[in-house]
Amino acid sequence: MIALSWDIWHEMVAHSMVELPNEACGLLVGHLDGRVVAFHPCKNAAESSKLYTLDPRDHLRIDRAADDAGLAVIGVVHSHTHTDAYPSPTDVNQAPDPDWHYVIVSLRHPDPAVRSYRIIDGVASEEAITVTSDPS
Amino acid sequence: MPVSVRLPTIMRTHAGGNSEVTAEGSTVGEVVEDLIRQFPGIAANLRSPEGGIHKFVNLYVNDEDIRYLDKLDTKVGAGDQIAILPAVAGGAA
Numbered sequence: 001m002i003a004l005s006w007d008i009w010h011e012m013v014a015h016s017m018v019e020l021p022n023e024a025c026g027l028l029v030g031h032l033d034g035r036v037v038a039f040h041p042c043k044n045a046a047e048s049s050k051l052y053t054l055d056p057r058d059h060l061r062i063d064r065a066a067d068d069a070g071l072a073v074i075g076v077v078h079s080h081t082h083t084d085a086y087p088s089p090t091d092v093n094q095a096p097d098p099d100w101h102y103v104i105v106s107l108r109h110p111d112p113a114v115r116s117y118r119i120i121d122g123v124a125s126e127e128a129i130t131v132t133s134d135p136s
Numbered sequence: 137m138p139v140s141v142r143l144p145t146i147m148r149t150h151a152g153g154n155s156e157v158t159a160e161g162s163t164v165g166e167v168v169e170d171l172i173r174q175f176p177g178i179a180a181n182l183r184s185p186e187g188g189i190h191k192f193v194n195l196y197v198n199d200e201d202i203r204y205l206d207k208l209d210t211k212v213g214a215g216d217q218i219a220i221l222p223a224v225a226g227g228a229a
Contacts, residue, residue, distance in 0.1 A: 094192060
């Protein structure tokens with residue numbers, strides 16, 4: 001389960017829209033139990049509508065700041081511009097950490113869809129997203 | 137010469153839960169070898185089957201990606217910090 005505020009939900013969707021026509025990406029910082037404290041938009045170094053490569057410098061900077069704040073990077077967000085919010089084979093094969101939450105924002109339809117997954121040993125399983133006023 | 141190495145969460149379980157450890161070496165490659173000697177469990181996430189660094193792993197010396205320095209031959213010394221992070225990538229393709 002992942003818990004986040006409406007503000008963070010809107011930030012993820014807004015960043016996905018701003019980055020069109022390319023895929024957007026960013027990191028989720030929060031507590032290890034799945035409570036998200038912040039969404040950090042990152043540069044998609046691949047600059048592609050079908051792929052993302054999270055800028056390693058953004059990753060390092062956000063990881064350090066999270067550590068200093070007693071938090072952790074607990075997941076990654078990326079958009080699918082023309083497909084559903086389901087992990088692609090690329091997403092599954094390249095999932096870097098089984099403890100992370102993998103959030104996908106789909107812009108395929110007029111209403112954005114936001115879904116979250118765990119990806120463990122090459123298997124993606126959807127998990128609930130709890131949107132609250134203040135999960136932290 | 138001991139160098140500080142910052143580990144990603146996925147490797148910490150193989151290093152006693154520590155986020156930062158020290159390892160010996162005068163190049164990034166030597167430090168990586170010493171790291172694997174100390175914590176063999178991290179090898180699977182760090183090393184490619186061919187023996188180099190796994191392509192889904194990024195290494196930095198003082199915030200500089202070693203791909204833009206001298207890769208594994210990048211010199212390190214006292215006070216330098218190596219950071220290891222997973223490459224984060226994917227997409228609809």
